[in-house]
Structures are given as C-alpha cells and as structure tokens.
Amino acid sequence: LIACAQSTNDIPPLRPAHAEIPPTFWEQHTTSVGLVGFALLALIGVAIWLAMRPKPSVIIPPEVQARGDLESLRKLPEDGRVLSKVSQALRRYFGAAFALPPGELTAAEFCRALAANDQVGAELSTTTSDFLRRCDERKFAPDAPPGLTGAADCALKLVAQAEHHREQLRRAAQARSDSIAKS
Numbered sequence: 001l002i003a004c005a006q007s008t009n010d011i012p013p014l015r016p017a018h019a020e021i022p023p024t025f026w027e028q029h030t031t032s033v034g035l036v037g038f039a040l041l042a043l044i045g046v047a048i049w050l051a052m053r054p055k056p057s058v059i060i061p062p063e064v065q066a067r068g069d070l071e072s073l074r075k076l077p078e079d080g081r082v083l084s085k086v087s088q089a090l091r092r093y094f095g096a097a098f099a100l101p102p103g104e105l106t107a108a109e110f111c112r113a114l115a116a117n118d119q120v121g122a123e124l125s126t127t128t129s130d131f132l133r134r135c136d137e138r139k140f141a142p143d144a145p146p147g148l149t150g151a152a153d154c155a156l157k158l159v160a161q162a163e164h165h166r167e168q169l170r171r172a173a174q175a176r177s178d179s180i181a182k183s
Helices: 002-009 025-052 062-074 080-097 107-116 122-140 151-182
Strands: none
Touching (some): 062 080, 080 122, 080 151, 107 122, 122 151
C-alpha cells in the first residue's frame, strides 16, 4: 500500500517554462487610445456646436421687404384677406422705416403715430392714413364700396414716395453734418 501511495505522491516531471507573456494591446496603448478618443469626442462636440449654433439673421431693408410682400399681392383678387395683408405690409414698412412705436396698433392708433412722427411729414402721413382707412372700409364693409382697386399698386407708390422722402431727409442730415464739420 505504501508503494502505491508513493507513486501517486511523486511530483510529475516538469516541462520547460513558457516565455514571458507579452503586454496586450490595451496595456501598450492605453494613453494614446485615451488621448485619441478624447480628441475625437472634442471634435464631435465642436462639430455639433457649429452645426447647432444660430445662424446670423439676414437683415432685409424695410423697403425691400415691403416691395416683395406687395409685389406678391398684386396679382391676387382684392378681398378682405388681401387688403389686410396689403395694409399690414405698409404698416410694417412705415413702422420700420420711420421708427414708429412697436406693437399691434389699430388703424386709428397707427395713423395718429404716423401723424405725430416728425420724419414722416404731413403730406405723406395724410396720404398713407387715407389709404389705410379706405382699406379698412373695404375690408369690413358688407358691400365693399368702389374706389379702391389696385391696393397693392397704391401701396407700392406710397412706399416709393416714402423712400423719396427718406432720401431727402438723409441728404438734409448730411448737409447739416457737413456744415457743422466745416464750422
């Protein structure tokens, strides 16, 4: 029994030792993979930020906006909706061109603000106010009174008159500033 036990207790013959296990990819490149990953995340973040940031708005001069709006309304039949859009376009133009108070004003309030503005001038203010009143009469009257046809064309003429008036104001201001500079 001892002989049997002795053979099972013997240490088997050892094989030669394996070579040293080389380092893995991650052990060799942890720092460089981390830096490249961080750089990629930063690059993706910058790309997303550039794509999502608000684009600078293009500022359209009021006369260009008004002419574009009114030109698109010229071909349409004049009903309450078209007349409303014509008067809105004209109001937006005068509000922006002559720095009238912002906000949604009634026709009467807008006409008062137009008349009170020194830059607009009495003749232009009266003509524009009369046009807006006639637009309101046609919009809200059950039987549209005759007399206002070609509202978009008329509004375009008012914009042209206002632009001519604004040019005269610019020239007068330039002449004043030139005379002050010479003094």
